[in-house]
Amino acid sequence: MSDNLLKSPHSEPSLDNGDVSRRKRVLIGCTGSVAAIKTAMIGADLLRQGVDVRIILTESARHFFRRDDFEPREGVFTDEDEWGMWKGRGDPVLHIDLAKWADLFLVAPLDANTLAKLAQGLCDNLLTCVARAWDPKKPLVFCPAMNTQMWDHPLTSTHISALQSWGYRLVPCVTKTLMCGDTGLGAMAEPGTIVGAVAEILGTL
Numbered sequence: 001m002s003d004n005l006l007k008s009p010h011s012e013p014s015l016d017n018g019d020v021s022r023r024k025r026v027l028i029g030c031t032g033s034v035a036a037i038k039t040a041m042i043g044a045d046l047l048r049q050g051v052d053v054r055i056i057l058t059e060s061a062r063h064f065f066r067r068d069d070f071e072p073r074e075g076v077f078t079d080e081d082e083w084g085m086w087k088g089r090g091d092p093v094l095h096i097d098l099a100k101w102a103d104l105f106l107v108a109p110l111d112a113n114t115l116a117k118l119a120q121g122l123c124d125n126l127l128t129c130v131a132r133a134w135d136p137k138k139p140l141v142f143c144p145a146m147n148t149q150m151w152d153h154p155l156t157s158t159h160i161s162a163l164q165s166w167g168y169r170l171v172p173c174v175t176k177t178l179m180c181g182d183t184g185l186g187a188m189a190e191p192g193t194i195v196g197a198v199a200e201i202l203g204t205l
Helices: 034-048 079-084 094-101 112-120 126-133 154-165 191-202
Strands: 025-030 052-057 104-110 140-144 174-177 183-187
Touching: 025 034, 025 094, 025 126, 034 052, 034 104, 034 191, 052 094, 052 126, 079 094, 079 126, 094 126, 104 112, 104 126, 104 191, 112 126, 112 140, 112 154, 140 154, 140 191
Parallel strands: 025 052, 025 104, 104 140
Antiparallel strands: 174 183
């Protein structure tokens, strides 16, 4: 059942992570920043490069990203899927299946709320449960996105340092005019920069 769950028209039939001939797999975590409007573009760019992609949406991310924004729609998961798929022993445990399926976990955008959760080890939704179950030997890439005043809070650097201390890789945010009208550091890196960073890492796997 979990095999079918994670297949798409782009997927190889096998979910065996030992099959070196299969396509690389990237799981994208999308959180509640307005930069979530760019997540589908990142996923589409990776698909064009021959990468299998799945996307996790937090509840806040759904304000900016709809399932219809990405094809295949079946490759987009929410908290409802986590609880709806499991009824008893033998049913899929989605956060475990996704963590095992992916070669690389990309969180883009990573908002201040989820950054704090990851740094503290909280697992209260599908995305954070995947992060808690993530194999530390596999790459996790994160792309912060938040207002400049939130970025400048001392906790932000503390939380980013915690993630980096576990080997997670930062794609730094950039300075630009934000959606609120402020200009400053805190905007998510451009999709091309993020895709380039992911492609470089995948090339080493």
